[in-house]
Amino acid sequence: MAKLGLNLGFLLFQIFNFAVLCILLYAWAYKPILKMLDNRKQKIAQGLEDARIASEARANAEQDAAKILAEAQTKANQVVRESTDRAETAALEIRAAAEAEATKEREAALAEVQDERDRMLGDLRSQIAALAIAAAQKLVGESLDEKRQHTLIDEFFSGVRAGKVEVLEGTTISGASAEVTSALPLSSGEMTSVKNDILSKVGSQATVSFRVDPSILGGLVIRVGGKVLDASVAGQLESMRQSIS
Missing domain, CATH: 3.30.2320 (hypothetical protein PF0899 fold)
Known part of the structure; x- marks a missing residue:
């Protein structure tokens, strides 16, 4: 080693120092960095998973909202249709009742006129007999x-x-x-x-x-x-x- 110009003791000391430095770096720097990177990776993965879950939840919420809106619209249309049908039925019933009442009054008036005419003609019959x-x-x-x-x-x-x-x-x-x-x-x-x-x-x-x-x-x-x-x-x-x- 002397021929090579190397001091064996110093070399061993340097190797020892390097080994100690590597051990210290591994123990105090590398492992924490790896752990930090692993934690970061897990957080990123968790964030991506949370984002996926949130996206799915939002999509499901939008679908549920659309379904609820569609059901509400259908129910509203049904209520409007039923209300319209009831209103039309009521209008027809009122009209039919009014027409029936008008017909009844017209028939009653006509019958009254007919009775009065027949009474007058009956009186006329006796007068015709007397004249004849x-x-x-x-x-x-x-x-x-x-x-x-x-x-x-x-x-x-x-x-x-x-x-x-x-x-x-x-x-x-x-x-x-x-x-x-x-x-x-x-x-x-x-x-x-x-x-x-x-x-x-x-x-x-x-x-x-x-x-x-x-x-x-x-x-x-x-x-x-x-x-x-x-x-x-x-x-x-x-x-x-x-x-x-």
């Missing part, structure tokens, strides 16, 4: 059987002779309902005779209604089962007009 009897007496120049004259006038307007409806004699009719039209209101006795005569032909389960139409002038028009029996004065005049034209 007076005219006949003046024409023949002597008193006539007033009872017989009343009977003839009643038969003229009611179409009933001896308790029988003349237009029904010798006819066959059928149906569930019948409508009887006269020029002037019939008396209760005349209505009973007409109704009984009709029911004897069509059956007791049928319904019979009466109406007044001054335009037929006299006699009766009976509609039953799609069949029309016209024994009115207006009908007879029309038949005569057609026969001579």
Whole structure:
């Protein structure tokens, strides 16, 4: 070693010092640095994991929020639709009720007018009878059987002779309902005779209604089962007009 110019003792001392320095650096510097780097690495990894979890949580929160908003919108639309339907239904019910009430009032007013007209026509019937009897007496120049004259006038307007409806004699009719039209209101006795005569032909389960139409002038028009029996004065005049034209 001396030939090489090296001092063995000094070299060993330097090697010892270097070894001690390495040990000290490893113990006091390298290990803490490695530990610090490892901790830093773990913190970075943890931060990345936390960021990933936060990102997923935010994405899930956004999805949940979108779902909640969609459900809320659907429910709101349903509430609006149901409210609209209820409002429309209520409006239709109110309108139907108003129309029904208006129809009821109109029908009641019409029935009242009809009753008043029939009452006036009923009063007119007795006046017509009195005028007809007076005219006949003046024409023949002597008193006539007033009872017989009343009977003839009643038969003229009611179409009933001896308790029988003349237009029904010798006819066959059928149906569930019948409508009887006269020029002037019939008396209760005349209505009973007409109704009984009709029911004897069509059956007791049928319904019979009466109406007044001054335009037929006299006699009766009976509609039953799609069949029309016209024994009115207006009908007879029309038949005569057609026969001579």
